[in-house]
Structures are given as C-alpha cells and as structure tokens.
Amino acid sequence: xxxxxxxxxxxxxxxxxxxxxxxxxxxxxxxxxxxxxxxxxxxxxxxxxxxxxxxxxxxxxxxxxxxxxxxxxxxxxxxxxxxxxxxxxxxxxxxxxxxxxxxxxxxxxxxxxxxxxxxxxxxxxxxxxxxxxxxxxxxxxxxxxxxxxxxxxxxxxxxxxxxxxxxxxxxxxxxxxxxxxxxxxxxxxxxxxxxxxxxxxxxxxxxxxxxxxxxxxxxxx
Amino acid sequence: xxxxxxxxxxxxxxxxxxxxxxxxxxxxxxxxxxxxxxxxxxxxxxxxxxxxxxxxxxxxxxxxxxxxxxxxxxxxxxxxxxxxxxxxxxxxxxxxxxxxxxxxxxxxxxxxxxxxxxxxxxxxxxxxxxxxxxxxxxxxxxxxxxxxxxxxxxxxxxxxxxxxxxxxxxxxxxxxxxxxxxxxxxxxxxxxxxxxxxxxxxxxxxxxxxxxxxxxxxxxxxxxxxxxxxxxxxxxxxxxxxxxxxxxxxxxxxxxxxxxxxxxxxxxxxxxxxxxxxxxxxxxxxxxxxxxxxxxxxxxxxxxxxxxxxxxxxxxxxxxxxxxxxxxxxxxxxxxxxxxxxxxxxxxxxxxxxxxxxxxxxxxxxxxxxxxxxxxxxxxxxxxxxxxxxxxxxxxxxxxxxxxxxxxxxxxxxxxxxxxxxxxxxxxxxxxxxxxxxxxxxxxxxxxxxxxxxxxxxxxxxxxxxxxxxxxxxxxxxxxxxxxxxxxxxx
Numbered sequence: 062x063x064x065x066x067x068x069x070x071x072x073x074x075x076x077x078x079x080x081x082x083x084x085x086x087x088x089x090x091x092x093x094x095x096x097x098x099x100x101x102x103x104x105x106x107x108x109x110x111x112x113x114x115x116x117x118x119x120x121x122x123x124x125x126x127x128x129x130x131x132x133x134x135x136x137x138x139x140x141x142x143x144x145x146x147x148x149x150x151x152x153x154x155x156x157x158x159x160x161x162x163x164x165x166x167x168x169x170x171x172x173x174x175x176x177x178x179x180x181x182x183x184x185x186x187x188x189x190x191x192x193x194x195x196x197x198x199x200x201x202x203x204x205x206x207x208x209x210x211x212x213x214x215x216x217x218x219x220x221x222x223x224x225x226x227x228x229x230x231x232x233x234x235x236x237x238x239x240x241x242x243x244x245x246x247x248x249x250x251x252x253x254x255x256x257x258x259x260x261x262x263x264x265x266x267x268x269x270x271x272x273x274x275x276x277x278x279x280x281x282x
Numbered sequence: 283x284x285x286x287x288x289x290x291x292x293x294x295x296x297x298x299x300x301x302x303x304x305x306x307x308x309x310x311x312x313x314x315x316x317x318x319x320x321x322x323x324x325x326x327x328x329x330x331x332x333x334x335x336x337x338x339x340x341x342x343x344x345x346x347x348x349x350x351x352x353x354x355x356x357x358x359x360x361x362x363x364x365x366x367x368x369x370x371x372x373x374x375x376x377x378x379x380x381x382x383x384x385x386x387x388x389x390x391x392x393x394x395x396x397x398x399x400x401x402x403x404x405x406x407x408x409x410x411x412x413x414x415x416x417x418x419x420x421x422x423x424x425x426x427x428x429x430x431x432x433x434x435x436x437x438x439x440x441x442x443x444x445x446x447x448x449x450x451x452x453x454x455x456x457x458x459x460x461x462x463x464x465x466x467x468x469x470x471x472x473x474x475x476x477x478x479x480x481x482x483x484x485x486x487x488x489x490x491x492x493x494x495x496x497x498x499x500x501x502x503x504x505x506x507x508x509x510x511x512x513x514x515x516x517x518x519x520x521x522x523x524x525x526x527x528x529x530x531x532x533x534x535x536x537x538x539x540x541x542x543x544x545x546x547x548x549x550x551x552x553x554x555x556x557x558x559x560x561x562x563x564x565x566x567x568x569x570x571x572x573x574x575x576x577x578x579x580x581x582x583x584x585x586x587x588x589x590x591x592x593x594x595x596x597x598x599x600x601x602x603x604x605x606x607x608x609x610x611x612x613x614x615x616x617x618x619x620x621x622x623x624x625x626x627x628x629x630x631x632x633x634x635x636x637x638x639x640x641x642x643x644x645x646x647x648x649x650x651x652x653x654x655x656x657x658x659x660x661x662x663x664x665x666x667x668x669x670x671x672x673x674x675x676x677x678x679x680x681x682x683x684x685x686x687x688x689x690x691x692x693x694x695x696x697x698x699x700x701x702x703x704x705x706x707x708x709x710x711x712x713x714x715x716x717x718x719x720x721x722x723x724x725x726x727x728x729x730x731x732x733x734x735x736x737x738x739x740x741x742x743x744x745x746x747x748x749x750x751x752x753x754x755x756x757x758x759x760x761x762x763x764x765x766x767x768x769x770x771x772x773x
Contacts, residue, residue, distance in 0.1 A: 235461040243409030277436040
C-alpha cells in the first residue's frame, strides 16, 4: 500500500510540475490565444490529476468534481473566452506593465516564496502534499501576479482562472478536495464570475474602444 | 427549517419582482418582502434570545448572537433601502434615466443581494460562507454598473476584479482551515462546520492556522474595505445608485467583517488571542489613517461618505482587536450605529443627486432651502457620523476608546491616542465640506421640495434608530451584544 502511494505520488509530482510550467507560459508569452491554450492545457492536466487522485484514493466524490471541472474549466470557460476574444476583435496582443524577462524572473521569485512560506507546514508531511502544496500556492500567486501586471482585461480573467486552478489543486493535494457541496458552490461562482467579467469586457470595448484597463482612470482623487 | 424561511423570503420577492414588470406594483412587492424579512428576523432574534443558538437542516444552518446581529442589520437596512428605492427609482423612471425593463432586474438583483448576505450569516459551513461572500460580489456587479456609463463600467470592473481576487485568496485560507480540521476530525463531511471546528480548534496545527488567518484577513478584508485593499470601495460606493450604496456601506462590509471575526475566534482559540488581535488592530489603524487625507480634501460627497466607511470599518476592527469587554461591546454596537447612520447619509446623498444632478460638492449650495427635510437630516447625520455627543456613534466610539485607555497595555493606549487624533481630523474634514453645501444661495433652476413620501419614510425610519440608540440601548440589543462578547471571549 505504502509503495503504491509512493509510485502514484511520482506521477502526480510530474503532473504538478507540468502545470506549473504551463502557468509560466502565461507569463512568458505575448500571444493572447496562446495564453488561453496554455490555460486550457493546465486545466486539463489538473482534471487528469484530480481523476488520478480519485482513482488511487477511492474517494468517489472526487470523480464528480473531476467531471464538473472537465466540463467547466476545459470546455465552457475557455470556449467563452475564445468567443469574447473573437467578438471584441482584439488586434493588439498581450501588453504588460513590466517586460517579459523581468516578469519571468519575478515568477521564479514567487515560486521560491511559495516554497519558503509553506516550509514550516510541509516538513511534517509525508504524502504527495509535500510537493503539491508549494506548487499550488506558486500557481495561485503567479496567477495573481499575471492579474496585476497585465493590461488587457482578458488576461486578467485568465489570471483569475489560474488562481482558481491553483486553489483547486491545493484543496485536492492537502485534503482530497473540499466537501462536495462547497466544491460545487465554488465552481458555480467561478462560472458566473467569468461570464460577468466577459460581459464587462464587451461593454468596456463598446464604450472605451479598447480593453486595455490602463485607460480606466476616470475615477480617482 | 426555521432559518431556511429567512432565506426563502428574499428569493420569492426577487422572483416576484422579475415576473411583475410594472414598477408601480413591483415596488410594493419589494417593500412587503423586505418588511416580512425584517419581522421574521425579529422573531428569530427572540428565539435566539431564549435558546442562545439555533441549528437547522442537519446542522447546515447555525445562528448565534453574532449572526443575528448581522442579519438584523441586513434586514433593517434592506427594508429601509427598498422603501427608498421605491421613491428614488420612481423619480429616475419619471425622468427617463432608467426603463421599466431595467428596473425588473434592479429589484431582482437587489433581493438576491440581500439573500446572499443573509446566507453569509446563517450558514454553519465556512466553505459555503466563502461561496456566499463571493456571490455578494457577483450579484452586485451589475448594480454598481447600473447606469452603464463609462465611469460606472470602470467602477464595476474594478469592483469585480479586486473583490474576486481578494476573495480567491481567502479561499486558500478556507482550504488550510479544512486541512487542519480534517487532521483532527478525520474523514468526515462536516469538517468545515463552525460548530464542530470550534470544539477542536485548540488541537489545530498552529502554523497552518496562522497562515490561514492571514489569507482570510487579506481576502475578506478586501471585501470589508480594510486598507490597503480598499481601492475598489470609493469607486463602487460612489457610482452605484444611492439605495445600493446604502446597502454596501451599511451591511456588505459588515458581512465580510463577520467572516473575519469567525476566523478570529478560531485563531484565538488555537494560538491565543494575541496574534489575530494584533493583525486586526494594525489593519484597522491603517484604514482609519488612510481615510483621513481623502476625507479632508474630498470634492465628491458620495466619495466622502465612502471613505468614511473605510474609517469606520477600521474602527470596528480596532475595537474587536482591543478585545476588552467594553471595546468588543462598543465595536459591535458601532457596526449597528454605523450601518443605520451611513445608510441615512447615503439616502441624503441620493436626494441631493436627484435634485442637483451632480455629486460635486462645489456645485451644491443651499440644501436647507431646496429640500429642508433632507437638509435637517443631513445635519443630524453628519454630526452623528463624526461622533459628536450625544449621538449614537459617540456612544460606541467612547466605549471602545475608554476601554482602550483603561486597558493598561501600552500598545493599545498608543493606538487609542492615535485614534482620538484621527477622529478629530475627520470631524474637521466633514464639517468643513458638508456645511458649505447646506447653507448659501441655491442655483435658481433647482425645483424646491422633497423627492417623494417613500424617501422621507425611509429616512425617518433610520433616523429613529439613530436617535433612540443615542440615549438608550434596547434590552434585546444589549443582550445580543453581551452574548457576542461571550462568543468572542470564551473561544
């Protein structure tokens, strides 16, 4: 049994690293559609991880969240984002307040911080959580970083989806997911928030003729 | 089952308002629905007074004194605000600013907003509490952007992005709490239930709980408007229609603070009260200090009131952080006082906006001649909100500060002294800004008279609370506040 879990945890470690790398693509690329595809890829890996954990642990309710996550994060949300991107007809690609090289360096720093801040917690753990908790925190914080440095409204939505993915992974790796009803509530909130943000991207494009949120600066002292 | 009914009332009202499109009918449904919720909450309040706490639906719902205080504020301000909406929106409809079709969705979202806030307070599950706090953001984004001009869209975008990010960070705190409780309680579905968490909180892993509290404080603190995460608040509160601003300032920030207090209790029980109290005090003091310059040089009266909300939420956090008997009592009384007084001021602001069509203070003169009732209520409200004796806010601020000075702890005494300075500066800022608007010669074109009987009724309803609590705290409220101190202290 113990050996079984060790083997499995190696597979999950590999998936976790792949997820982190696809999150870094979000920071390092300038093409908006590549960013969305990177998010789709990461969400798909996450769903795969979730399915594997459900299979290895034998906890049935994880299968339900896996299914919902597959439909929601791999199909519905990216599909909606592609639809919005086509609809508002974005010509310029992703722009950032700071250069890509610097962003990548800062992301590396964030990953170190994620490991450092969870050190006191993970040193007592011997499950796969030991590697997954810092990775999930890193994904969350890199998503946060993408949100605050990118100018385009769509990239901010992608940052949010990334944060949610990181948290879903954190819940999964630390405690086999949250209780089912909470998990479903969280999914519902994500779906509704992405739809509302998408509608606002469209409205902002209509009134400001840009989705560069740097132009949103009428309200200040 | 008893608690479930409280949640069903706003949902039915919301659906009824959407089905009946005519504003002349739906405004009465809206008022009746929120009045029913208010009455029902008083009934629940009485039950809790007798039984101390209520559990419902297999432990899914839980109410104690802390939740009943917040739901009481939600239902009181909800009723006042739906009364005010009836008058305010009728005037907007008459001028053609909004359409009846839009008002359908206004009332629908209004009552869904009340539903989500009530759900925050009555759920036993901290995960559902997170879902509900996020749902308050989602149900109000379109209300912030209701008029749909450039500045409203900007405010709505900032609101949803900043709040969603903040609350997403809080989810990490919830996950850490769940992880630590699962380590003690084992593989069970109710490891996030407040009632179960509280019994085992002293056996949690301290590192985990400390990290969780930081994420919760930053996350829910964003929604509560604690500085430095407050940047969405002045925009959203000033751009939303006045009845919604009243709900935002009066209750939404209290609901988020309610979430923080729950985790404060858990953390105190696990690692002792010092850690979370200190964090609350520091964030509270920063909020009070940050609001001062913006209040002193403000040109927009709705933003003035919004910054004042940041000050007051900071003050409440400080009072909870002080942790003494009178300061906790005072801080909780302050949530009530601030809610009724600030909502009253936002109603005045709504009347001014309808009369003068601007939110710039320099364009407004002679309120007392144009709308005498609004003018008088505005004067009372401004004196009350700045903590002038004998009004209600003075009572609660005095309790917190007196307890702070009497605590004997050098750290708390320094904080209290700084607070006195801050409150004085804010008083000056308020009086200087508002009194220029009240007197003077009004522009000729402004029609004289009040907006409607609904708006007057809503303002008088809240004024009663302001005046009564200035001199006398009703026994039912006093009992609740005392039990809250026990809940926070006996953790």
